[in-house]
Amino acid sequence: MDITAYLVIGLIVFIALVIVVPVVFFIYLYFKDDRQKQHAILRNFPILGNVRYLTEKIGPELRQYLFNNDNEGKPFSRKQYQDVVKAGKYKERLIGFGSDHDFEAEGFYIRNTLFPKQRDELKVDNTEKVKTKTYKIDKDGLFTRKEHHEEKLVDPYLLRDEDAVVIGGQTCRTPFRVKGLVGQSGMSFGALGENAITALSRGLGLAKGTWMNTGEGGLSDYHLAGNPDIIMQIGPDLFGVRKPSGEFSWEEFKKKSEMDQIKAFELKLAQGAKTRGGHVEGEKVTEEIAKIRLVEQGKTINSPNRFYEFDNPSTMFDFIEKLRDVGGKPVGIKIVVGDLDALEDMVATMKESGKGPDFITIDGGEGGTGATYQELADAVGLPIQAALPVMDEILMKYGVRDRVKLIASGKLITPDKVAIALAMGADLVNIARGFMISVGCIMAQVCHTNQCPVGVATTSKKLQEGLIVEEKHYRVANYVISLREGLFNLAAAAGLDSPTQFKRKHIVHKDDLGRISPVEEIIHAAVKAQHHK
Amino acid sequence: MRVAVIGTSEAVGELVIKELKEKDHQPVAIIKEKNRKPDMEKLGASDVVIDEGNRLEKAFSACDAVIYIAGSSPRAGESKSVLVDHEEVIDSMTEAKRQGIERFVLMSAIRANEKDNNGTTRIGDKHKPDEQLKQEGFVFTIIRPGHLTDKPGKGMIRMGKSLDIDSEISKEDVASVLVESLNNESAFNKIFDVTSGNVPIHEAFNH
Numbered sequence: 115m116d117i118t119a120y121l122v123i124g125l126i127v128f129i130a131l132v133i134v135v136p137v138v139f140f141i142y143l144y145f146k147d148d149r150q151k152q153h154a155i156l157r158n159f160p161i162l163g164n165v166r167y168l169t170e171k172i173g174p175e176l177r178q179y180l181f182n183n184d185n186e187g188k189p190f191s192r193k194q195y196q197d198v199v200k201a202g203k204y205k206e207r208l209i210g211f212g213s214d215h216d217f218e219a220e221g222f223y224i225r226n227t228l229f230p231k232q233r234d235e236l237k238v239d240n241t242e243k244v245k246t247k248t249y250k251i252d253k254d255g256l257f258t259r260k261e262h263h264e265e266k267l268v269d270p271y272l273l274r275d276e277d278a279v280v281i282g283g284q285t286c287r288t289p290f291r292v293k294g295l296v297g298q299s300g301m302s303f304g305a306l307g308e309n310a311i312t313a314l315s316r317g318l319g320l321a322k323g324t325w326m327n328t329g330e331g332g333l334s335d336y337h338l339a340g341n342p343d344i345i346m347q348i349g350p351d352l353f354g355v356r357k358p359s360g361e362f363s364w365e366e367f368k369k370k371s372e373m374d375q376i377k378a379f380e381l382k383l384a385q386g387a388k389t390r391g392g393h394v395e396g397e398k399v400t401e402e403i404a405k406i407r408l409v410e411q412g413k414t415i416n417s418p419n420r421f422y423e424f425d426n427p428s429t430m431f432d433f434i435e436k437l438r439d440v441g442g443k444p445v446g447i448k449i450v451v452g453d454l455d456a457l458e459d460m461v462a463t464m465k466e467s468g469k470g471p472d473f474i475t476i477d478g479g480e481g482g483t484g485a486t487y488q489e490l491a492d493a494v495g496l497p498i499q500a501a502l503p504v505m506d507e508i509l510m511k512y513g514v515r516d517r518v519k520l521i522a523s524g525k526l527i528t529p530d531k532v533a534i535a536l537a538m539g540a541d542l543v544n545i546a547r548g549f550m551i552s553v554g555c556i557m558a559q560v561c562h563t564n565q566c567p568v569g570v571a572t573t574s575k576k577l578q579e580g581l582i583v584e585e586k587h588y589r590v591a592n593y594v595i596s597l598r599e600g601l602f603n604l605a606a607a608a609g610l611d612s613p614t615q616f617k618r619k620h621i622v623h624k625d626d627l628g629r630i631s632p633v634e635e636i637i638h639a640a641v642k643a644q645h646h647k
Numbered sequence: 648m649r650v651a652v653i654g655t656s657e658a659v660g661e662l663v664i665k666e667l668k669e670k671d672h673q674p675v676a677i678i679k680e681k682n683r684k685p686d687m688e689k690l691g692a693s694d695v696v697i698d699e700g701n702r703l704e705k706a707f708s709a710c711d712a713v714i715y716i717a718g719s720s721p722r723a724g725e726s727k728s729v730l731v732d733h734e735e736v737i738d739s740m741t742e743a744k745r746q747g748i749e750r751f752v753l754m755s756a757i758r759a760n761e762k763d764n765n766g767t768t769r770i771g772d773k774h775k776p777d778e779q780l781k782q783e784g785f786v787f788t789i790i791r792p793g794h795l796t797d798k799p800g801k802g803m804i805r806m807g808k809s810l811d812i813d814s815e816i817s818k819e820d821v822a823s824v825l826v827e828s829l830n831n832e833s834a835f836n837k838i839f840d841v842t843s844g845n846v847p848i849h850e851a852f853n854h
Contacts, residue, residue, distance in 0.1 A: 234656055234680035241661070241689045245799050266797045267658075267819060274685060611682070 178557070184214050189525065195551060197528050201596035202552040202589030205248045205268065207529075220626045222499070222534045225619070227609030236602055237277055237612040239293065240269035244321060244595065247588040263585075271598035272323040277614050279541055281378055281519050282444030282472035290377040290444050292343065292542070294323030295613060296532060296597050299523045299544035300347045300382070300448070302331025304394070304403055305561070306550070309581040310570045313553045316340030316583065317590020324594050327544065330382050332406040333370065340587065344375050347448070349382040351417030353407035362423055364440060366408065371441030378444040379437060380475060381421070381430075393417070398564070398573065427463035431470055438472075446473035446521070451501035452494070454644040458508055465512040472517075475544060476501050478524015498524035498535065503618070503633050504640045506539025527551075529600025536601075536616040538633055545597075552593040553586045648829060649673040651706050651748075653739055654716030655687060656680070659754065659795065662822035663714055664690040670826055677706045703742040712750035713743050714825055717776075736776040744783055751785040752828055753777070754792065754821065777838065786835050788828040792821045793842040805844025806851040814842035823848050 140161065147153075147160035155163040177187070184193040193214055200206050246268055252260040272293040273279070281290040298318060303311050311334065318324050319340030326342045328334075330349030337344060348355055355370060357363045370376055394403075396414040404411035424430040430447075437445045451457065464470035478498035495501070502522050509515040522540035526532050527548035535543050547555070554568040561571040569581035601613035608620050618633040625631070650667055654660045655676045667674040668691025675694040676687035687695045696706035707713070715736055736753065743751060753776065780787040793814040800819025824841055828834035833852035846854060 232680070235682050237682065239686070239689070241665075241686055243658075265799050267799050267817075268797065 174559070185216050189547070190527065190551075190557065194527060195557060198548050198551045198593060202593040203249045204251075205246075205266075205592040205596050207596060207600060218626060220624060222621050222623050223630075224530065224533060224537070224604055224608055224621055226607045230609055231606040231611050233606070235611055236606060237274045238269075238602055239272040239274050242270060242272075242322075243267040244270045244591065246320065246591050246595075248592060268592075268595060269599070270322060270595055271602055273612060273614060277612050279519060279614070281446070282438075284517070285472055286438060286444050287442035288377075290325075290343070290345075292323060292325060292377075294321075294594070294598050295536065295541075295601060296543050296545060296594055297325035297345075297521075298327055298549050299546035300327040300329035300380070301546055301550070302329030303334040303336055303406065304331045304398065304573065305329060306571055307566075307569060307573050307578045307581070308334070308336045309578045309583050310550070310553050310586075311336035312339045313581065313583045313586040314340075314549055314590055315342055316587035317552070318342035318594065320587065321591040321594045323598070325377065327380065331403075332408070333373075333376070334402075334406045338375055341375060343377045345378045345380050345446075346370060346376050347380045347382050349417065350419060350421045351407075351415065353409070356408050358408070358410075363408075367437065368440055371443055376443065378446060378472070379441065380446045380448050380473075381434070381471075382448045383421075400573075427460040428467060431463065431467055434471055435469055444472035446475060446519075447471045448475040448477060450477050450495035451505055452496060454504065454508070454640065457505065461508050461512045461514060464514045464517070470514065470517060473519040473521055473541075474505065475521040475523065476505055476540075478522075498522055498526070499538070500636055500640060502535060502538045502540055503636050507637045529597050529604060532597060533601055533604045533613060533616055534621055536613060537618060537621040539618070548593065548597075549590060552589045554581055648711045649675060649693070649709055650712045650714055650829065651675045651677060651710045651743075652692075652714050652716070653677045653735075654754070656683065657716070658797070659818045659821055659825075660716050661686070661690055662819055663716065663825055664692050666822050666826040667691070667714075672826070672829070675706055675710060677703070703739055704746070707742055707746045707748060710746070710748055712752065712829055713739060713748055714752045714754070714829075715739060716754045716825070717756070733776045737779055740776070740779060740783055740785070743785070749786050750829065751780060752788045752790065752825055753780060754790050754825055756791055781836075788834045788836070789838040790821070790824055790828065791838065791840045792816045792824075793840070795821065801843065802848055803843065803845050804848055804851050805842050805846065806839045806854060808838070808840060811842070816841055816843045820848070824851075828852065 144160045147156040147163065150156060153163065155166060178192070182192060185191045187195075197207065244267070246266055247263050248266050249261045250264055252262060273295070275293070278291045278293045279295070281292070283289045298314060301311075306314075315326060315337050316339055318326050319342040324342065325345050326337060327345045328337055328347050330347050330351065330353055332354030333344070333346055346354070352360070352362055355363055355367045371379070394415040396412050399409060399412055399415065401411050403409075409415055421430075424433045434445045434447075476498065477495070478501065496504075502520070506515070506520060509518060509520075519541040520539055521542045521544050522535040522538075523544035523546065525547070526535050526543050527545055532543045550570055551557075553570055555570045556568055558567050560566060564572050564574060566572040566577060569578040572578065605611065605613040605615065608616070610616065610620075622630045622632060623635070650672050652660060652663055652667070652674055655664065655678055664674045664676055664687060673693040674691060675696060676690075676692035677696050677698050678684065678687060679698055681697050684695045684697070696702055698706070717736060740751065755777065777789055780789065793811070793816045795818050796815045798817040800817045800823060802820065802823065804816065804820055804824060820843060821841065827848050831849070831852045839852075844851075
């Protein structure tokens with residue numbers, strides 16, 4: 115055979131590969147789609163119908179990166195996300211050419227004064243600088259951004275000693291004094307991986323004046339890594355303070371309360387993400403998790419959604435009294451505000467008995483790291499903007515407001531949101547997802563799958579290789595310091611020398627027609643709604 | 648040594664107070680806003696004097712030395728307005744002299760001796776305090792740091808005359824240099840430009 119014959123054969127083979135193989139493949143797909151009985155669209159429009167599934171699948175990413183405008187996107191808009199990331203990376207909150215905020219939408223605004231406070235007049239404690247690292251951009255090109263990481267001594271923006279918030283000042287042998295208004299909300303080891311928890315612990319420890327809530331998953335060594343102040347959460351499953359039989363272990367509790375790093379305990383009643391009881395698959399109950407939570411390795415955990423130890427305010431208060439007596443440390447409860455009569459009943463009991471929690475954490479109930487059911491996250495409980503002023507009001511009505519600190523949480527990830535919560539009655543603010551973002555969360559919304567692509571909400575060793583603790587812990591510190599600095603900026607604008615002085619009168623609500631109304635109207639409306647129950 | 652510190656509202660001043668305390672001196676902080684008193688006490692000031700009008704007399708009494716921190720950046724730009732508020736410096740010199748204080752350490756800026764080249768007297772006055780310090784017969788030291796940064800101090804510096812105005816130095820290192828110069832005889836009656844470098848601070852004066 116001569117060379118042309120080879121070329122002809124080669125050509126035929128090439129045509130067969132390029133045309134015949136795809137055609138056969140498409141015919142195969144056509145019949146596969148046509149014959150399946152699951153999807154109507156594929157039976158009626160084989161192959162073409164797949165375009166629907168493809169675009170549906172990649173839709174969230176396309177919207178997040180390309181099509182949503184900067185103020186759209188839930189749970190956090192691109193802009194809110196960037197505000198958190200930039201605070202962590204660059205410790206920077208400056209913007210140019212005006213705000214992107216939608217001023218026509220309804221929302222809360224802070225009333226500024228004509229004569230704000232000067233920097234020197236603020237009651238801030240910047241005497242101990244914090245040694246952190248921030249990024250500095252050298253050159254921002256179209257395809258590359260050159261930046262370097264540099265050490266920096268920054269002002270911590272702590273509260274003065276006399277302004278420190280004291281939890282359990284009148285009730286405990288060891289009250290918890292905190293010199294900052296923002297801390298990390300409950301996120302369990304297990305929900306977040308060891309790298310994320312370690313980075314958070316080290317970052318919060320570095321920033322000082324803040325706290326870390328363990329979540330109900332018990333206290334791990336990763337929480338202790340950076341020596342932050344810790345609030346240990348106790349859920350109905352009693353992880354970390356239980357006997358093998360499942361009952362509350364006073365011995366374990368005493369051991370925990372003797373740890374210097376643990377500053378307070380929080381009983382988690384029904385809460386946004388977990389108004390049902392918790393559930394952990396047996397395969398996720400590793401030896402390490404079993405040891406921390408004091409459960410049996412490899413065995414699926416189905417925990418109750420209410421404590422067995424108490425079922426009404428007065429038995430709960432007795433339990434709290436005993437915890438405080440044994441531990442000597444403040445004890446609080448975490449709740450979602452729903453039925454106001456139940457709350458009022460509890461607060462009335464506080465007044466009558468003289469007992470009660472040292473702090474109440476109010477969750478906005480939107481569910482964070484939480485793997486929870488859609489119906490619970492979306493519709494159960496009042497969002498923070500309604501819940502907080504109502505709780506504050508009930509406590510004042512019964513004259514027990516001074517006995518208890520209010521900690522608010524629920525998407526309060528920037529200084530303005532925190533300040534508004536403080537003005538609505540919060541003494542302190544908890545943040546969960548803002549801190550997740552600062553350790554690398556890209557809002558992929560797969561926390562419940564253990565497949566977090568950035569190694570934050572996963573226990574997978576492989577995925578966690580992406581999360582470098584040393585780099586991320588600086589971002590955590592920068593973020594929390596940046597929040598505190600922002601709070602002082604806002605306080606100064608409102609004519610206050612410390613953000614601890616934010617009151618209802620410092621904010622107003624503006625509706626979408628531009629009418630403004632005071633916070634009290636929310637309370638009136640809530641009371642009215644309760645009467646119609 | 649009891650040392651009066653002027654210019655405490657900025658970070659360098661705060662760091663000087665802290666460093667003085669650590670080196671067993673007794674810093675006297677002079678502040679303009681009374682709200683800053685607790686901060687100064689916390690940083691280690693033995694005494695805090697609020698400078699409302701002319702209170703330097705009280706502040707300087709029984710002091711052995713003055714550290715005057717004139718906050719300014721050499722990068723403020725050529726021919727920009729006065730980098731150092733010379734009137735205040737001169738006032739404090741006069742008071743120090745009256746109270747018999749001999750030691751005077753001034754933090755100026757590398758560009759403080761910029762020549763008057765556009766005819767405005769304000770710029771020409773920049774070096775005036777430096778001149779006066781020499782004339783008044785103080786045991787003086789003038790430290791002219793480069794561009795101040797918030798980086799942590801390394802304890803390693805470069806000292807000389809007419810160093811590059813673009814070079815940087817951390818505020819923490821400048822504070823250490825100011826405090827070190829108090830008792831280091833090699834620093835007496837001299838003017839130094841200081842940037843970050845590779846010589847330990849206590850040795851740098853001898854070079």
